Amino acid sequence: MNLSRRDFTRLSALGLAAQLAPQLTPSLAAQSGGRKISYCIIGLGRISDHFMAGIQATSNSKVVALVSGHPDKAAKYADKYGVPKSSIYNYENMDSIRDNKAIEAVYIGLPNSMHAEYTIRCAKAGKNVLCEKPMATSVSDAQAMIDACKSANVKLMIAYRCHYEPTNLAAVKLIRDGALGEVQSIQSAFGFNCGAGEWRLDKPLAGGGPLMDVGIYSLNATRYLTGEEPASITAYAHTNPNDLRFKTVEENVVWTTKFPSGIVATCNTTYGAQMDGYFRVYGSKGWLEVNPAFIYDGLRLQAEYFDSKGKFVKVDQPNPEKDPIHFTREADHFSNCILENKTPQSLGEEGLRDMTYIREIYRSAGINMS
Amino acid sequence: MNLSRRDFTRLSALGLAAQLAPQLTPSLAAQSGGRKISYCIIGLGRISDHFMAGIQATSNSKVVALVSGHPDKAAKYADKYGVPKSSIYNYENMDSIRDNKAIEAVYIGLPNSMHAEYTIRCAKAGKNVLCEKPMATSVSDAQAMIDACKSANVKLMIAYRCHYEPTNLAAVKLIRDGALGEVQSIQSAFGFNCGAGEWRLDKPLAGGGPLMDVGIYSLNATRYLTGEEPASITAYAHTNPNDLRFKTVEENVVWTTKFPSGIVATCNTTYGAQMDGYFRVYGSKGWLEVNPAFIYDGLRLQAEYFDSKGKFVKVDQPNPEKDPIHFTREADHFSNCILENKTPQSLGEEGLRDMTYIREIYRSAGINMS
Numbered sequence: 239m240n241l242s243r244r245d246f247t248r249l250s251a252l253g254l255a256a257q258l259a260p261q262l263t264p265s266l267a268a269q270s271g272g273r274k275i276s277y278c279i280i281g282l283g284r285i286s287d288h289f290m291a292g293i294q295a296t297s298n299s300k301v302v303a304l305v306s307g308h309p310d311k312a313a314k315y316a317d318k319y320g321v322p323k324s325s326i327y328n329y330e331n332m333d334s335i336r337d338n339k340a341i342e343a344v345y346i347g348l349p350n351s352m353h354a355e356y357t358i359r360c361a362k363a364g365k366n367v368l369c370e371k372p373m374a375t376s377v378s379d380a381q382a383m384i385d386a387c388k389s390a391n392v393k394l395m396i397a398y399r400c401h402y403e404p405t406n407l408a409a410v411k412l413i414r415d416g417a418l419g420e421v422q423s424i425q426s427a428f429g430f431n432c433g434a435g436e437w438r439l440d441k442p443l444a445g446g447g448p449l450m451d452v453g454i455y456s457l458n459a460t461r462y463l464t465g466e467e468p469a470s471i472t473a474y475a476h477t478n479p480n481d482l483r484f485k486t487v488e489e490n491v492v493w494t495t496k497f498p499s500g501i502v503a504t505c506n507t508t509y510g511a512q513m514d515g516y517f518r519v520y521g522s523k524g525w526l527e528v529n530p531a532f533i534y535d536g537l538r539l540q541a542e543y544f545d546s547k548g549k550f551v552k553v554d555q556p557n558p559e560k561d562p563i564h565f566t567r568e569a570d571h572f573s574n575c576i577l578e579n580k581t582p583q584s585l586g587e588e589g590l591r592d593m594t595y596i597r598e599i600y601r602s603a604g605i606n607m608s
Numbered sequence: 609m610n611l612s613r614r615d616f617t618r619l620s621a622l623g624l625a626a627q628l629a630p631q632l633t634p635s636l637a638a639q640s641g642g643r644k645i646s647y648c649i650i651g652l653g654r655i656s657d658h659f660m661a662g663i664q665a666t667s668n669s670k671v672v673a674l675v676s677g678h679p680d681k682a683a684k685y686a687d688k689y690g691v692p693k694s695s696i697y698n699y700e701n702m703d704s705i706r707d708n709k710a711i712e713a714v715y716i717g718l719p720n721s722m723h724a725e726y727t728i729r730c731a732k733a734g735k736n737v738l739c740e741k742p743m744a745t746s747v748s749d750a751q752a753m754i755d756a757c758k759s760a761n762v763k764l765m766i767a768y769r770c771h772y773e774p775t776n777l778a779a780v781k782l783i784r785d786g787a788l789g790e791v792q793s794i795q796s797a798f799g800f801n802c803g804a805g806e807w808r809l810d811k812p813l814a815g816g817g818p819l820m821d822v823g824i825y826s827l828n829a830t831r832y833l834t835g836e837e838p839a840s841i842t843a844y845a846h847t848n849p850n851d852l853r854f855k856t857v858e859e860n861v862v863w864t865t866k867f868p869s870g871i872v873a874t875c876n877t878t879y880g881a882q883m884d885g886y887f888r889v890y891g892s893k894g895w896l897e898v899n900p901a902f903i904y905d906g907l908r909l910q911a912e913y914f915d916s917k918g919k920f921v922k923v924d925q926p927n928p929e930k931d932p933i934h935f936t937r938e939a940d941h942f943s944n945c946i947l948e949n950k951t952p953q954s955l956g957e958e959g960l961r962d963m964t965y966i967r968e969i970y971r972s973a974g975i976n977m978s
Contacts, residue, residue: 420848422860422881425795425874431892472842476870478790490792492872494862500846502862504795504874511792511890512912520881522801542882 275573278303278325278341278365280332280356281348282311285370288534289345289397290319292565298573302340305332336363343576345397345569346370349443350450351608354379361390368572370397372454372596373589375445375608380593384586395572395582396589398458402567405537405557409519409528410462417543417551418521424463424503426456428532429490429513434483438509445608447487449596452515453507455532457599458592459517460495460503468495468595475603478510493599526553534561645943648673648695648711648735650702650726651718652681655740658904659715659767660689662935668943672710675702706733713946715767715939716740719813720820721978724749731760738942740767742824742966743959745815745978750963754956765942765952766959768828772937775907775927779889779898780832787913787921788891794833794873796826798902799860799883804853809879815978817857819966822885823877825902827969828962829887830865830873838865838965845973848880863969896923904931 277293279286279301293299303325306312312326327335335341343366346356354374357367367387373396374380387394400406413421429448437443438451449457461467473493477484489510495503506513515532519525524543530536541553575582600607647663649656649671663669673695676682682696697705705711713736716726724744727737737757743766744750757764770776783791799818807813808821819827831837843863847854859880865873876883885902889895894913900906911923945952970977 418881420880422878423797423862423876423883425797425876427793427795427888427890429890472844472864474842474864474866474872476792476866476872478870490870490872492793492864492874494842494844494864494874496844496846500848500860502844502846502860502876504862504864504876506793506795506872506874506890508792508890510790510892511788512895513793513890514895518797520797520799520876520878520883522880525882525884 272297273577274298274300275342275576276300276302276340277569278305278327278335278338278344279315280305280344280346280360281352282306282308282315283347286345286347287315288562289347289565289569290315292562293569294319295562295566296570296573298577299569303327303335303338305329305335333359333363335360335365341365343368343572349437350445351375351443354383357383357394358386361386361392361394364390364392366393366572366576368395368397368568369589371589371592372445372450373586373593375450377590377593377597380586380590384590387586393572393575393582394586395575396584396586397568398584398588399564399568400455400459400532401462401584402571403537403564404559405528405539405555406459406462406531408539408555409517409526412526412541413463413519413521414465417524417541417545418519418526419523419543421464421501421519421521423501423520424460424517425505426459426503426517427506427513428452428455428515429506429508429511431512432483432509439483439485439487441486441608444487446596446600446605447484447489447491448507448509449488449491449599452532453491453505454592454596455515456505456507456517457595459531460505461591463517463519464497464499464501464503466497466499466501467591468598469498470496471595471598471602473599473602475605481510483509488603488605491599491603493602524551534564535559642667643947644668644670645712645946646670646672646710647939648675648697648705648708648714649685650675650714650716650730651722652676652678652685653717656715656717657685658932659717659935659939660685662932663939664689665932665936666940666943668947669939673697673705673708675699675705703729703733705730705735711735713738713942719807720815721745721813724753727753727764728756731756731762731764734760734762736763736942736946738765738767738938739959741959741962742815742820743956743963745820747960747963747967750956750960754960757956763942763945763952764956765945766954766956767938768954768958769934769938770825770829770902771832771954772941773907773934774929775898775909775925776829776832776901778909778925779887779896782896782911783833783889783891784835787894787911787915788889788896789893789913791834791871791889791891793871793890794830794887795875796829796873796887797876797883798822798825798885799876799878799881801882802853802879809853809855809857811856811978814857816966816970816975817854817859817861818877818879819858819861819969822902823861823875824962824966825885826875826877826887827965829901830875831961833887833889834867834869834871834873836867836869836871837961839868840866841965841968841972843969843972845975851880853879858973858975861969861973863972894921904934905929
């Protein structure tokens, strides 16, 4: 099958655009008749705090249980979010959530390498699973998670916040509507200076370095922006040998993705520098940039292009929404899927695809993945 | 010799920084006692117009002759810049500039593939040569230009405007001063939507596509920003097969440069999209961006970093200077080198190095260079 670039653009528009269309103007599911999906939160790191705050702003979700290895932390969050002390579990007794019929869904905010085990345990306990990205630390774990949720007949969604975020979706829509003409290339980056001692620096917990943790945002963005799957990827990694933080994970990764239509994306990620997450898309009729694109609030879309009448259009659209709105939308979407028995937009299969590309990036950069 | 990253940073600081130091606070050479270097302008395209306007604002340079194949155009510019009609040459009789002792230097603003021939002819005529970038369309031509100027004992400078431009130099200085800590990575792009029919799209004249023409700015910037020479380069090109503009030159090129210290640069260039020239540098203590970085005016430096006392510093420095200031500085520098018998900062050897990297990028992207 010999597809022209224009065919690809059209196919892409039919593909991801159709998939994303219901979210293009995200509205919170206030129509759910008041019933709320009850979540058990597994792992009480920073992101789980954001997620629980996000849930509080939904009309269809609530937190009813916690799982943590730190009783003090669990007690603090139970107070903060109104969870009864009787619904605090630890990692030893958490399989008994099976018997807590109040729990319909779990949110997994654990270190990456624990996602697979806890997703599978929760699926076996009959709970729907919303799991943080990266989905897992290996392709086979990701596949096992999908299989376990299918067998248990529970839903599995990966917490790709940006799939539900209006500024990212506005960028996708501008591209799908042809505002930029034919997309030529994309640049994206996301990274930060990682504090010593964080679990992110420990490969057995993290599975990898910044690529797994934040580079995945750029990787995923290049896919939803193009609506295409990579045809090939080349990558390069560099780690300062004298920086004691980087004993087990890489410091810097850059990669170039070639998409079937010819679009090329160049992406950077690091744990050694502050690198505000952004993407910039260049097309034959103009460009757009979302910067910042991936953090919890303060997002901003800028674009310049010539419209179908040849008129110059300049867009500068800051998004005034505040954290935890991304988490509110994410929880709202998953709960709504459970309530109405719909398929989540960011399925396990989406996470699995990113895992295969991450594997390819590491392979090309000469890094062993777990 | 086994150099640590820190050693490299130090060596870089001694290398390019020392080389660039005189330009860090560029001042125009008003001290030259009033004598002006007389230029013959060869080729009367848009850039030569900018250059002649730039010369008018110097105190040490003037335009005294023109070479053009278009008598009408030559007459127009002769009027505009006060050049006597008797000093208008064409490409057939231009070797007779040898006998015009008023001409001490030439500015070559011709299509790329003509740079070598005219540089060599002018050197043989005993004139100092300021040649536009790209220096040539092949490594061997670049070497022949250097050799011809050496043999004729005339100076050769390549018109790397940004080497004399304060905003670019301020970025270099921030990096050399350690404001960003250890530099990790660089992103840069420069491209535009090329109008059909331009000589730039004709490989026999242009030597190549956007890489030769505007990508060279990003390539050169990654070298002056790091103060290092590339250790290796990988590249990818894509050309829309249905776009009739691109019969002989490429449309898009992206490349990744690995520098010896571990710094990695990812760069994009195109003739198929508006891609404002910029660079962004990420370091362990902060980042900087110059955007736009390569056009004739309106440049802007932004940076955020933590200083040596741990204090957060935010820089937002628009450069109010107006075109043709870049050309004024460039002409001023070259004239001053002639007047005081100094070595220009951007020698033919600098242009030759870029030609070798351009050859490497094309080779990696599977494109034949002339």
